[in-house]
Amino acid sequence: MGIDVQSAVEQLHARYAHALDADRLEDWPSFFTETGTYRITTAENHERGLPLPVLYADSRAMLRDRVTALRHANIYEAQRYRHTVSATLVERDGTSAARATSHFQVLRIMDTGESMLFASGRYLDRIRLNGAGGKPQFEEKIVVCDSRRFDTLLAIPL
Numbered sequence: 001m002g003i004d005v006q007s008a009v010e011q012l013h014a015r016y017a018h019a020l021d022a023d024r025l026e027d028w029p030s031f032f033t034e035t036g037t038y039r040i041t042t043a044e045n046h047e048r049g050l051p052l053p054v055l056y057a058d059s060r061a062m063l064r065d066r067v068t069a070l071r072h073a074n075i076y077e078a079q080r081y082r083h084t085v086s087a088t089l090v091e092r093d094g095t096s097a098a099r100a101t102s103h104f105q106v107l108r109i110m111d112t113g114e115s116m117l118f119a120s121g122r123y124l125d126r127i128r129l130n131g132a133g134g135k136p137q138f139e140e141k142i143v144v145c146d147s148r149r150f151d152t153l154l155a156i157p158l
Helices: 003-021 025-031 043-048 060-072
Strands: 032-042 055-057 079-085 089-092 097-110 115-128 137-145
Touching: 003 025, 003 079, 003 089, 003 097, 003 115, 003 137, 025 032, 025 060, 025 137, 032 043, 032 060, 043 137, 055 060
Parallel strands: 032 137
Antiparallel strands: 032 055, 079 097, 089 097, 097 115, 115 137
8 A cells, every 4th residue: 555545544534633623514524425424333332243323324415414403403512622533554445445443532622611531432434535526535434432421412523
C-alpha cells in the first residue's frame, strides 16, 4: 500500500473530526457514499457479533435526516466535541477500497465550560478511495465504543 492511500485515509479522518468539532453537522453526510452505513455499538456487542447498535443509518439520506432532527426536532443541552484520533492502520481492500482502524477519544465540552471524556473506542472503516469528486468516502463506519454505558446526551455523531 502506498503512502498516497495512507495519506488520503488520514485526511478523510481529519476532515471528518474537524467538521464534527466545528459543528458543521450538515457536512457529515458528505463523508459517506450514497449507500454508506454508520453504526455505533459497544465493544462487548461487537466482539460477540451481536447486531444491536446504539445508533444506525444505512444511507446518506438517513444521515441527513439525523442532522435535520438534531437541528430542528431534538432538544439537548448545548455541547460540543473535541476528537482525538490515533494513527490509522490502513490496508487495501481491492483496487478501489481500503479498510482502516483507528482509536478515538471524544471530549465533550458543555455550555458551562465543563469538559469530560465522553467516549473512547475504535473506528472500523471501509473506505471507497475514489468517492464523489475523487475524494475518499466511508462505505461503512463502525464506531466501537469501549464502554457499554451511553450518556443520554449522545446526540452529535461520534
